[in-house]
Amino acid sequence: MEFSSTKVQQGVTIKATGRMDTITAPSFEEECLRWMEQGDVTLIIDFSGLEYISSAGLRVILGIGKKLKNQGGLLVFGGMSSMVREVFDISGFTSIFPVHDSMEAALAAT
Numbered sequence: 001m002e003f004s005s006t007k008v009q010q011g012v013t014i015k016a017t018g019r020m021d022t023i024t025a026p027s028f029e030e031e032c033l034r035w036m037e038q039g040d041v042t043l044i045i046d047f048s049g050l051e052y053i054s055s056a057g058l059r060v061i062l063g064i065g066k067k068l069k070n071q072g073g074l075l076v077f078g079g080m081s082s083m084v085r086e087v088f089d090i091s092g093f094t095s096i097f098p099v100h101d102s103m104e105a106a107l108a109a110t
Helices: 025-037 055-070 082-091 103-109
Strands: 002-008 011-020 040-051 074-078
Touching: 002 025, 011 025, 011 055, 025 040, 025 055, 040 055, 040 082, 040 103, 055 074, 074 103
Parallel strands: 011 040, 040 074
Antiparallel strands: 002 011
């Protein structure tokens, strides 16, 4: 899994590409925590390049979301592949987190 992060007016965008599973989910968590430790509490996640997400990835996302909520922050998703969106739908994450069809929509809503 690879990341590219950019500071934007609304917060921080993090683009994750590859697979998020037991092996790679901790690196996603570290990337999010790195920004949170710097005081950035609005994270806009670009999953357009994410090919696969496992339950380990979902657990990490839930943990990050809870930490951000406790800090008055927000975790927003944009640009998911259909497979990742289906996992979010089935797991109920689309009712927990704002999910947008594109990063442009995610940024506009933040």
